[in-house]
Amino acid sequence: MNRLLADYLSKSLKKGSLELVDAKGTVYRFGDGTGQHVRARFTSKSAERGVVLNPELKLGEAFMDGGLVLDQGSIYDFLEVVLQNMGGTGRAWWWRVIYHFRVWTRRFRQWNTPFRSRQNVAHHYDLDGRLYSLFLDSDQQYSCAYFETPDSSLEEAQLAKKRHLAAKLALAPGQRVLDIGSGWGGLGLYLASRADIDVTGVTLSEEQHKVSNARAQEQDLAHRARFLLQDYRSLKPKFDRIISVGMFEHVGVGHFSEYFEKARDLLADDGVMVLHSIGRFDMPGETNSWIQKYIFPGGYIPSLSEVLPAIEKAGLKVTDIEILRLHYAETLRAWRERFMARRDEALALYDEAFCRMWEFYLAASETAFRYQDMMIFQIQLVRDQNALPLTRDYIWQAEEALRRRDQAGQRPSLKIAGE
Structure with missing residues (x-):
């Protein structure tokens, strides 16, 4: 898995139980093991790379086209375990750059x-x-x-x-x-x-x-x-x-x-x-x-x-x-x-x-x-x-x-x- 994403998730996901499998088949575990266990899997490197670079757009697209598959739990369970840890402000710096650019250009x-x-x-x-x-x-x-x-x-x-x-x-x-x-x-x-x-x-x-x-x-x-x-x-x-x-x-x-x-x-x-x-x-x-x-x-x-x-x-x-x-x-x-x-x-x-x-x-x-x-x-x-x-x-x-x-x-x- 991309190191930026792995490091970010390990620092952010303190509660819950998320198991994420990268495109090579390597398993990563995040959270404290409580609550609904969720297992998600990237099926391609392009889907994984897209989510790393622009998760607000690419996560949904990966789920739509099969680039991200839920082996255990639902997409709601996945979003819940991620967002209850991050709230509305937990963005990595490279995501914030994209977000602020979109705010600047939103009127268009x-x-x-x-x-x-x-x-x-x-x-x-x-x-x-x-x-x-x-x-x-x-x-x-x-x-x-x-x-x-x-x-x-x-x-x-x-x-x-x-x-x-x-x-x-x-x-x-x-x-x-x-x-x-x-x-x-x-x-x-x-x-x-x-x-x-x-x-x-x-x-x-x-x-x-x-x-x-x-x-x-x-x-x-x-x-x-x-x-x-x-x-x-x-x-x-x-x-x-x-x-x-x-x-x-x-x-x-x-x-x-x-x-x-x-x-x-x-x-x-x-x-x-x-x-x-x-x-x-x-x-x-x-x-x-x-x-x-x-x-x-x-x-x-x-x-x-x-x-x-x-x-x-x-x-x-x-x-x-x-x-x-x-x-x-x-x-x-x-x-x-x-x-x-x-x-x-x-x-x-x-x-x-x-x-x-x-x-x-x-x-x-x-x-x-x-x-x-x-x-x-x-x-x-x-x-x-x-x-x-x-x-x-x-x-x-x-x-x-x-x-x-x-x-x-x-x-x-x-x-x-x-x-």
Whole structure:
């Protein structure tokens, strides 16, 4: 094994049990022998050399193409034993050079014009719809769930997420609500079914646009909920409420001011906006290069120190911030377990390399939330501080009222194209 890698791992991996076999067949052992035993093997010198030089990109690629094989344990187990020792800052000096160069050049990769944004969205969200049905809940919620109890199911936690967000909007009859990045329509349809409001959702995904409007028709909500294949930046009307879940991660750091200035222009004078996004606990950084290339091109996970100045400059006021710490780790664990249980069905849709890519994506994302300082923030925004009640009691009251309505009846599950 490359001496640099061997020395680095021996100094860094103090806990756990990792057995790593190099391309020559030599076995190296790291950790204190506790916990899940993991045995990984390089099948080629090129895979080993790539991981040494640029692990953020080449580790995932090696797993995808068979250059790294897990003989004992899973790729999640491998990432867990490595990252729980290294955390978010344990990089060798030559890896730090690559990382800082990427931070310096990140605006170029995140230059998300309307055209590039549509291309980026199609890369991930216009995959075969049946893939997502393998691991998401029945409402196709592709964002962090809200686990009210440790034993909540994924279905319960995703419903609780919608309820929690709806309560923060302080909805009232007759309001016009905008959902920026509306996905497969689940949140917009939930709002339309639970309150006497009018919902407009916007998405850049052709697949999501088609499915969302079909669902509105199926649920007899098309008169109160419609979904547009349109960039939010081209919208003109004013809205009483704006909700955005899991979309801000695709905006890009160079477009933060543009995003909040447009949100301000779309929000009524007495309006309320709630932004739900992945964030980082630590200082500003850069998107993992493997995630950038294979999963979310143009994406970026911001720190609050990058987001709040853009909000202030846009003339919006922050009225509430909530941090969800391990909720997404639990969500991703549920997704990963559900995907692996139905992996053969994914293989029928795509190939082995794709299935390994998706497994690595879910495992790497979960470990990022457990060990690399990722979290979720929900920020409530207004133009006028008098737009909301004086205390936060209205949130709990609205949430309880919605809980009673949720318990009163089940909503129709989502039908995906091809099912």
